[in-house]
Amino acid sequence: MDPRGGVTQIELEYMVHDEDAEPIALPFPLLEKLADYFSDELIIGRGGFAVVYKVRLKALACPAVLDNGVLAVKRLFNTHMHEEQFQGEVECLMKVKHKNIVRFLGYCANTQENISDYKGKMVMADVQQRLLCFEYLPKGSLDGYITVYLYMT
Numbered sequence: 812m813d814p815r816g817g818v819t820q821i822e823l824e825y826m827v828h829d830e831d832a833e834p835i836a837l838p839f840p841l842l843e844k845l846a847d848y849f850s851d852e853l854i855i856g857r858g859g860f861a862v863v864y865k866v867r868l869k870a871l872a873c874p875a876v877l878d879n880g881v882l883a884v885k886r887l888f889n890t891h892m893h894e895e896q897f898q899g900e901v902e903c904l905m906k907v908k909h910k911n912i913v914r915f916l917g918y919c920a921n922t923q924e925n926i927s928d929y930k931g932k933m934v935m936a937d938v939q940q941r942l943l944c945f946e947y948l949p950k951g952s953l954d955g956y957i958t959v960y961l962y963m964t
């Protein structure tokens with residue numbers, strides 16, 4: 812654990828390589844840093860409610876034991892979900908464990924209060940960050956395979 816609380820990168824690396832490890836809460840500063848502050852260059856896809864980033868773990872833990880891990884970090888659009896919906900989604904993902912279903916590694920629910928200008932007035936505003944973290948699947952979208960298959964038959 813980080814002295815300020817939360818999982819460190821090394822712990823995350825070990826977790827990625829341990830298939831029995833349970834999904835955990837991940838600190839926003841860690842995910843933000845790993846995703847290079849959500850650089851456009853790391854975007855691998857967009858869905859109806861999130862942008863997905865490919866995040867490489869640069870092995871800090873013993874390289875002899877671990878390869879670098881790769882994650883898909885899904886950053887939800889700011890306005891998309893209410894708190895109960897996000898919680899429901901995380902609960903549901905935590906229960907699902909199957910070889911044919913992408914592994915869910917963790918989630919992040921972070922709210923920070925920022926002072927910003929709103930119509931000429933300085934106001935305190937909540938900035939919410941909601942992220943879901945999965946193992947990275949290298950072979951593209953299933954949707955693409957199904958579409959190609961349907962065209963070929």
Ligand SMILES: Nc1ncnc2c1ncn2[C@@H]1O[C@H](COP(=O)(O)OP(=O)(O)OP(=O)(O)O)[C@@H](O)[C@H]1O
Nearest residue numbers: 855856857858859860861863883945946947948952
């Ligand atoms: N675990 C993953 N590994 C690799 N690529 C992924 C992963 N998850 C998502 N992607 C990529 O990001 C794209 C968007 O994914 P996302 O799950 O946000 O949306 P979707 O499943 O296409 O649609 P919806 O918004 O209905 O969930 C996918 O089409 C895929 O290309």
